[in-house]
Amino acid sequence: MISTLQSRMLRGADGDPAPRLAYGADYNPEQWPRDVWEEDVRLMQEAGVTVVSVGIFSWARIQPGPDTWDFGWLDEVMDLLHAGGIGVDLATATASPPPWLTTAHPEILPVTANGETLWPGARQHWRPTSPVFREHALRLVREIATRYQDHPALVAWHVSNELGCHNVYDFSDDAARAFRLWLRARYGTLDALNHAWGTAFWSQRYSDWEQILPPRLAASHPNPTQQLDFKRFSSDALKDHLIAEREILKEITPGIPVTTNFMVMGNTKGMNYPDWADEIDFVSNDHYVHPGPQDRDELSFSANLTSGIAAGRPWFLMEHSTSAVNWQPVNVAKRPGDLARDALLHVAHGADAVCYFQWRQSAAGAEKYHSAMVPHAGRDSDVFRAVAELGATLKALAPVAGSERETASVGILYDWESWWASEQDSHPTSLLDYRQEALDWYSALLALGVRADLVTTRADLSRHRVLIAPVLHVVPAGLAKELTCYAEQGGHLVTTYFSGIVDENDHVWLGGYPGALRDLLGIRIEEFGPLLAGESVELDDSAAGTLWTDRITVTDADTQVLAHYRTGVHTGRPAITRRPTGAGSASYVSTRLGVDGLRALLPRLLEPAGVSSELPADVRGAVELTVRRGDGERFLFLVNRTDATVPVSGLAGDVLTGGTPGTDGALVLGPREVAVLRQPAG
Ligand code: GLA
Ligand code: GLA
Numbered sequence: 187m188i189s190t191l192q193s194r195m196l197r198g199a200d201g202d203p204a205p206r207l208a209y210g211a212d213y214n215p216e217q218w219p220r221d222v223w224e225e226d227v228r229l230m231q232e233a234g235v236t237v238v239s240v241g242i243f244s245w246a247r248i249q250p251g252p253d254t255w256d257f258g259w260l261d262e263v264m265d266l267l268h269a270g271g272i273g274v275d276l277a278t279a280t281a282s283p284p285p286w287l288t289t290a291h292p293e294i295l296p297v298t299a300n301g302e303t304l305w306p307g308a309r310q311h312w313r314p315t316s317p318v319f320r321e322h323a324l325r326l327v328r329e330i331a332t333r334y335q336d337h338p339a340l341v342a343w344h345v346s347n348e349l350g351c352h353n354v355y356d357f358s359d360d361a362a363r364a365f366r367l368w369l370r371a372r373y374g375t376l377d378a379l380n381h382a383w384g385t386a387f388w389s390q391r392y393s394d395w396e397q398i399l400p401p402r403l404a405a406s407h408p409n410p411t412q413q414l415d416f417k418r419f420s421s422d423a424l425k426d427h428l429i430a431e432r433e434i435l436k437e438i439t440p441g442i443p444v445t446t447n448f449m450v451m452g453n454t455k456g457m458n459y460p461d462w463a464d465e466i467d468f469v470s471n472d473h474y475v476h477p478g479p480q481d482r483d484e485l486s487f488s489a490n491l492t493s494g495i496a497a498g499r500p501w502f503l504m505e506h507s508t509s510a511v512n513w514q515p516v517n518v519a520k521r522p523g524d525l526a527r528d529a530l531l532h533v534a535h536g537a538d539a540v541c542y543f544q545w546r547q548s549a550a551g552a553e554k555y556h557s558a559m560v561p562h563a564g565r566d567s568d569v570f571r572a573v574a575e576l577g578a579t580l581k582a583l584a585p586v587a588g589s590e591r592e593t594a595s596v597g598i599l600y601d602w603e604s605w606w607a608s609e610q611d612s613h614p615t616s617l618l619d620y621r622q623e624a625l626d627w628y629s630a631l632l633a634l635g636v637r638a639d640l641v642t643t644r645a646d647l648s649r650h651r652v653l654i655a656p657v658l659h660v661v662p663a664g665l666a667k668e669l670t671c672y673a674e675q676g677g678h679l680v681t682t683y684f685s686g687i688v689d690e691n692d693h694v695w696l697g698g699y700p701g702a703l704r705d706l707l708g709i710r711i712e713e714f715g716p717l718l719a720g721e722s723v724e725l726d727d728s729a730a731g732t733l734w735t736d737r738i739t740v741t742d743a744d745t746q747v748l749a750h751y752r753t754g755v756h757t758g759r760p761a762i763t764r765r766p767t768g769a770g771s772a773s774y775v776s777t778r779l780g781v782d783g784l785r786a787l788l789p790r791l792l793e794p795a796g797v798s799s800e801l802p803a804d805v806r807g808a809v810e811l812t813v814r815r816g817d818g819e820r821f822l823f824l825v826n827r828t829d830a831t832v833p834v835s836g837l838a839g840d841v842l843t844g845g846t847p848g849t850d851g852a853l854v855l856g857p858r859e860v861a862v863l864r865q866p867a868g
Contacts, residue, residue, distance in 0.1 A: 210539075
């Protein structure tokens with residue numbers, strides 16, 4: 187199950203060949219005097235750390251001037267870590283260009299849509315398309331790779347850092363040039379571009395490629411297809427940078443796995459990660475909790491989606507936090523138990539590593555109030571004790587390493603193109619939130635105790651008995667066909683408002699909405715009915731809808747109406763429909779029901795597909811179940827979603843970690859506790 191590349195990363199530098207889960211952090215020794223480094227290694231050993239990411243922001247230290255190099259300190263760090271049995275995920279150090287470079291070459295600095303330069307002084311102030319930046323960055327990558335190619339501590343390469351975190355959209359002249367080249371490759375001719383962009387509108391027709399610009403600050407709404415293509419291009423430009431660094435690393439160290447840390451979390455949507463995943467040897471992700479009512483559902487959702495991006499294979503949690511961060515309006519500390527539960531939720535969804543930002547909390551700099559494995563208080567702290575305890579738990583979970591996600595009956599389709607396009611400007615509503623709609627469906631399934639996989643359009647959709655595709659706005663002809671076959675061959679498709687509306691050029695499918703899916707759903711909509719903020723409508727199944735309604739006409743005799751509108755302008759008209767298609771079906775939900783409404787509706791959508799919870803009835807909603815599958819065995823992760831004690835009975839298996847024995851063979855989960863059971867695979 188574990189590829190050679192991954193086993194190297196999981197093995198760490200102590201040479202123990204037994205698979206295990208990796209544990210560690212970003213390690214920034216350049217912020218500390220030399221004598222702290224030895225204490226660091228000692229404490230890492232005490233905590234059970236196996237791997238650290240080094241050098242992420244070290245460019246200015248490694249290369250103090252255009253032709254001067256200082257590797258002595260890093261040699262020493264690498265040697266110390268190796269002697270301590272700790273592997274190094276070595277960064278290419280290109281994330282933050284040094285002052286000498288930006289002073290000599292201010293033309294590498296990114297430019298906003300308004301034409302403002304993003305100056306040095308923070309980090310990631312570089313244009314993804316700057317040839318000057320690329321040249322300097324690749325030179326650095328080559329120097330580092332050459333120097334450490336044979337170092338025994340080296341277990342993986344960490345390309346840059348969170349590519350696109352601050353610089354995904356650059357509107358500079360370099361970007362304009364690269365955008366034109368990208369458009370030429372996509373469209374071939376100006377006629378094709380003019381058609382795709384619909385430039386007959388507002389006198390936008392281009393007669394020369396040089397006239398084309400990124401969607402800079404304009405007098406009114408910029409061309410929507412230009413905007414969509416700029417999003418595609420910007421993601422590709424960063425992917426190109428990733429590939430350029432990877433090529434050098436592969437040339438020098440073909441046997442060392444290469445990764446880069448994604449940011450599948452919250453509203454980070456600039457990078458089309460499903461499209462990047464094939465370019466690296468294993469997927470890594472960073473995740474930070476945004477405190478709020480759905481915060482841990484969101485954590486589970488992000489981890490689940492990362493697993494989908496990794497095609498169900500194990501992935502690396504490269505960063506999360508032991509407690510508070512420093513970049514939210516109010517930075518809330520974690521409660522007792524949160525540290526372990528948050529980490530293990532990622533493992534439950536396929537992470538084979540648990541790493542933090544960062545090892546030792548900084549005394550200076552913008553992130554000095556960001557938590558770490560060793561906090562300001564030092565070793566004698568609850569955080570460090572919890573960190574060491576988690577290290578022991580991860581050791582006990584070694585058998586899980588390398589196991590994959592076991593496919594769930596329900597899939598939720600998450601589509602970057604629809605995310606990008608559905609939230610663009612000049613639409614029926616600016617209140618639509620693509621990710622929130624998907625998260626609400628996921629939360630409702632968690633509340634019912636039904637396991638679901640987040641999947642992307644690259645996955646084999648037929649593996650799920652029920653496929654939920656919220657706000658699947660962009661439906662090219664090929665996808666419409668795939669979904670139609672899916673439903674005709676026995677799959678149960680569920681989709682929602684503003685789905686099936688446009689093709690890949692953001693052109694509306696004509697003849698009535700939801701264009702591409704109209705026949706499959708057996709309905710026709712002449713006009714959208716978005717709702718004002720705070721406005722809601724009632725449905726006759728006692729649910730309430732917000733955000734959106736549709737004026738639906740049923741067009742197929744077989745289409746059933748599952749609920750009607752009881753109030754509002756569409757009173758008496760269908761609100762939720764379902765069209766049987768042979769062994770399958772296609773359902774449509776025309777309004778935003780929210781978690782409670784979806785929770786009430788879902789059993790009616792799941793039942794015809796024969797899907798229900800695998801959990802004992804009394805713990806559904808209180809416990810999240812995930813399943814990882816290894817060679818001849820399965821691992822059941824039981825996550826207590828509540829702050830109360832929950833006894834779970836009726837699940838067979840040996841306990842690898844978590845829970846305490848209760849009466850009648852029950853396994854009792856403490857508040858927010860995670861238990862892992864191992865059982866033979868049937
Ligand atoms: C990101 C970065 C880290 C650090 C953390 C703080 O994940 O990659 O360098 O800034 O955020 O949360
Ligand atoms: C104005 C403009 C039109 C059109 C409408 C849209 O009236 O003159 O071209 O943009 O707004 O409401």
